[in-house]
Amino acid sequence: MKIVVCVKHVPDIQSDRRIADGRTVRDGGDGTLNELDENALEAALALVEAAGEGEVVVVTVGPDDAVDAVRKGLQMGADAGVHVVDDAVAGSDALGTARVLAAAVARVGEVDLVVTGMAGLDGLTSLVPSALAALLDVPALPLAATLEVDAGVVRVTRNLDHATEVLEAPLPALVSVTDQTNEPRYPNFKGIMSARKKPVETLTLADLGLDAALVGTSGAWTEVLESAPRPAREDRVLINDTGDAGVRLAAFLVENQLA
Amino acid sequence: MSDILVLLDHTAAGALRAPVRELVTLARTLTDGAVHGAWAVDGAEPDDAALAELGALGVGTVHRLTSDGDLHVAAVLAEALASLVAATGVGTVLATSSFENKEAAAHLALATGAGVVTDADAVERVDGRLVVGKTVFAGTWTTRTAVRTPLAVVTLKANSVTATDAPAPAAPQVVEHATTASAGALRVRLVSRTERPATGRPDLGSANVVVVGGRGTEGDFTQVEELADVLGGAVGATRVATDEGWIGHDAQIGQTGVTVSPRLYIGAGVSGAVHHRGGMQASGTIVAVNSDPDAPIFEIADLGIVGDLRTVLPQAAAELRRLKG
Ligand SMILES: Cc1cc2nc3c(=O)[nH]c(=O)nc-3n(C[C@H](O)[C@H](O)[C@H](O)COP(=O)(O)OP(=O)(O)OC[C@H]3O[C@@H](n4cnc5c(N)ncnc54)[C@H](O)[C@@H]3O)c2cc1C
16 A cells, blocks of 8 residues: 655744745744644554555655655655655645645555645645645545545544544545544654655656646735734733632623623 | 625534524625525425525525535535536635535635635625635734635634624525536545534534633533533533543534634633644633633633632622623
């Protein structure tokens, strides 16, 4: 079984994240592998281990730094990496990103399963997995809380706002996983050492045969006009409970017409 | 201005979900044309009550959307919607920001060449283009995004718009729109779908008031539930509380759970970890009850109470009951 895991290099969720000129600032040096993609890697590695055969390829799209996300995947146990880096990709919207990923996955070739995290913890659009599946023309099974592959069929359970669903589709297919799916492994010393020798292919849009006009700012179907940090809340009140905090809370709610 | 299509989320029993009222209200401000509704027929039909409600909101036509595939599968729904977009010539599709709808939005956008923006909290028309407001980075930044394509697909977060009835209500026309799913879309098989039983409380995702319990409850949600009920609100939880099995996973609020933006959020025994904040930071008024004065949630709370939730919450509930008489 050949599995591609798509990973994203994002600003650390604990850091001061910023936007400039409509784009996420990625020069902070505090970039990291999107946490949810660790669940995707774990799911892929576990499937290959269970099958007793197969290969996991990590694919990312992003500036030079983004290769760190691929390296982390290799340290966890993936076999090879692909890093698409091209200035023309900057400013892509979710669909543009999906186009580049789709071309990269197609280039890996003969893929049985594509696994992604349920969302990037920066933009949080959750659009890329479904768009990627559509572009690859494979069935999408997003938000898998559990997944299993048996006899060429992938089956997932997913917890939605109002219902729990079980979905099934024949391979090749795409699955996105949540942080409930598994507990990602930590890279061990051996993994870290062997990752250094694993191949990482660096590709441009030209290598992928992708028209630069379809991606990046020029190809984006949406355009960020403005961005600003949300103003801090004003008039914040902090009180210590000296026995009447519940009464004061009730009064606050009534005063502000919230009760 | 071109017409607008609103996806009419409904319960398995055929009742409109509350955020649909917001979508239609918003749609009326974005067009001087007609507002169409798409009712995906999944067993539940648009009954008289739903149609009356939609008429009052200003929906002129309700399209009874059917498919030979299962409309709960995103690719199937997206194909049906794409066919309806072509038939009606609408320029905008609005849907509520559920994960299911976002999945369909991605497929629909690619199929129709539409720019898509999810988790919007405001939408306006500027020089003919749709401009969409949303927050990113766990609710710490606001952005305004323009859609550059003729067709726009936007999913709106609940509690972003105050729903109002139309000035001139009408009885919507019900029109059949039968579609055929492609072989590609039919590859996904919905083996089962189990609706979650109704709790009697409002839906977490669209409630006006949400009371959230975290690790500080130590597994006892009685006081959280009591306060939620006095306020007519929903009960939410942190991941720690759901992981411990104190409450169902569907109650989890945060980046990987439900996103809420109620008028009032009350967190009890919740530290305010960044993953949690991402799902609630856009709430109107934030109240935190926590015994640790250094808890990060106090940084974003309009009212912070340093105290034990086990005494503060019941006292507040009792006082609210007293005030209400
Ligand atoms: C990839 C990833 C995704 C995640 N997604 C989410 C998510 O979507 N949602 C989410 O919530 N978390 C998520 N988390 C977990 C998150 O990081 C935190 O661990 C979690 O939110 C903490 O929950 P908590 O506030 O209940 O617990 P804690 O952080 O342990 O805080 C408990 C608080 O209760 C207070 N307390 C204790 N006793 C009392 C008392 N008697 N009265 C008043 N206060 C009391 C304590 O002072 C403390 O501040 C995610 C983590 C990861 C790694």
